[in-house]
Amino acid sequence: MAASSFNVRCRGLTLRYGRARRPSIENLDWDVHPGSTVLLGPNGAGKSTLLMLLGGGLRPTSGSVSIEGSSTRQPVGFMPQNVAALRGLTARQQVAYAGWLQGLRNSEAERRADEALERVNLSSDAGQQTKALSGGQLRRVGLAEVLVTGANLILLDEPTVGLDPAERSRFRTIMSDLRSDHSIVVSTHLVDDLDGLFDEVLVLQRGSVRFQGPLEDFMHLAPENEDRRRAEAAYLSLLPERTA
Numbered sequence: 163m164a165a166s167s168f169n170v171r172c173r174g175l176t177l178r179y180g181r182a183r184r185p186s187i188e189n190l191d192w193d194v195h196p197g198s199t200v201l202l203g204p205n206g207a208g209k210s211t212l213l214m215l216l217g218g219g220l221r222p223t224s225g226s227v228s229i230e231g232s233s234t235r236q237p238v239g240f241m242p243q244n245v246a247a248l249r250g251l252t253a254r255q256q257v258a259y260a261g262w263l264q265g266l267r268n269s270e271a272e273r274r275a276d277e278a279l280e281r282v283n284l285s286s287d288a289g290q291q292t293k294a295l296s297g298g299q300l301r302r303v304g305l306a307e308v309l310v311t312g313a314n315l316i317l318l319d320e321p322t323v324g325l326d327p328a329e330r331s332r333f334r335t336i337m338s339d340l341r342s343d344h345s346i347v348v349s350t351h352l353v354d355d356l357d358g359l360f361d362e363v364l365v366l367q368r369g370s371v372r373f374q375g376p377l378e379d380f381m382h383l384a385p386e387n388e389d390r391r392r393a394e395a396a397y398l399s400l401l402p403e404r405t406a
């Protein structure tokens with residue numbers, strides 16, 4: 163994919179749930195950077211809401227998300243925090259089903275499902291019922307469900323939360339591999355492990371942008387003497403009150 167020719171722009175993006183007193187995303191301007199972006203923010207800051215707006219799962223109350231230069235029918239794919247295991251389906255069938263829902267013919271959906279499962283290192287479990295998979299394996303099925311659609315931009319909502327260290331490391335390796343031919347945006351609470359995986363950082367607080375820029379600039383926000391947990395120190399310097 164030519165990531166650089168693919169643009170996703172948010173302008174004045176605002177989302178208010180029902181009769182909520184204040185918007186969960188407020189007047190947000192953001193150009194999604196080609197490459198990989200980490201989305202940080204305290205609980206309730208609006209990370210999931212922003213990802214759902216980008217993925218088309220929510221319609222903005224006002225403002226817009228525009229997508230230009232995509233070569234596929236489904237330019238953006240969203241993996242939610244909780245990936246559902248569909249009863250009675252194997253991993254291969256569940257991934258192929260996601261492709262079929264996007265309009266692929268059965269044979270094409272199955273072929274792409276095999277490719278996607280290989281990409282997430284699950285080929286050997288393709289015949290397992292998804293209900294029988296571990297939490298980490300199920301997350302990887304969820305990622306394969308996104309890949310099967312051919313999306314250019316992949317949105318991952320807290321993909322490593324609750325995973326054991328081995329599965330977390332496996333997932334990081336897969337994300338790192340995906341950076342070669344996809345743009346990715348990943349929301350996370352885990353600010354200790356950003357280096358080598360992300361180019362850009364977006365920090366949200368109460369639905370507004372608190373910081374956006376290259377990872378290097380973000381790291382410079384950390385006080386001089388903070389070395390080991392530099393990213394966490396940078397993050398805390400933006401959010402002294404730790405409120406959403």
Ligand SMILES: Nc1ncnc2c1ncn2[C@@H]1O[C@H](COP(=O)(O)OP(=O)(O)OP(=O)(O)O)[C@@H](O)[C@H]1O
Nearest residue numbers: 179180182186203204205206207208209210211212
């Ligand atoms: N379906 C909904 N109806 C009403 N309010 C909602 C709904 N979903 C989220 N909110 C509110 O919108 C705000 C942003 O929530 P969101 O889940 O996007 O934040 P988040 O940064 O992803 O939080 P977390 O890190 O806890 O997942 C919060 O105040 C939340 O209570």
